[in-house]
Amino acid sequence: MMRKLLRTRSNNGGQASVEFLLSGLLCVxxxxxxxQMIIFIYTYTVLAQAAKVGVRYAVVHGANNASPSGPGNTTGVEAAVNRxxxxxxxxxxxxxxxxSNSPPNRVRVQxxxxxxxxxxxxxxxxVRASGLGRITF
Structure with a gap:
């Protein structure tokens, strides 16, 4: 009886290692x-904030501004987004x-x-983010 019990114990020796390996692999x-999902959500949040900043820049740099941004000149908006x-x-x-970029027209940054x-x-x-605003200045 004792031999049979010892033999059964020795046959199951690797079971715990295999279970730990599979469980550990799944957890990792x-x-x-x-x-990765957290980084993806963070990236989307940063892009959405950048689009809002670009819209804000375009809104205050309309046709009545000393340095306007408009349909032909979007470098200022792009620089604001890149910051x-x-x-x-x-x-x-x-x-x-x-x-056009005259008030009260709209601007969209994608x-x-x-x-x-x-x-x-x-x-x-x-990942896509966009912002839309109405030019006020």
Whole structure:
């Protein structure tokens, strides 16, 4: 009886190691995925804030300003966006839906950034943020 009990114990020796390995691998994967999701949300938040800053810049630099930004000159708006979010591969599109930069027309700033994860260099869907405002000055 004692031999049978010892034999059974020795046959199950690696079971705990395999269970720990599988559980640990799952936990590490979930932690890594959570960190990636946090970074993704942070990136979106920064891009949204940058789009708002670009809209604010365009709103106060309308046709009546000494240094206006308009449909032909969006470098000031792009510079304001780049001060907040300067990601490589980011594209900034500034449009004036009503055609000009005179008050009370509108301005739209759209930012697109292809988000890349740390693992294997996979590219997730493009992160897009935009802001829309009405020119007041």
């Amino acid at each position: 994967t979930m932690i890594f995925a959570a960190v 907040i979010a300067n990601y490589s591969g980011m594209t900034i599109t500034v449009t004036y839906p009503d055609g 930012i697109a950034y292809p988000f890349t994860t740390f693992s294997l260099g996979w590219t997730l869907p493009t």
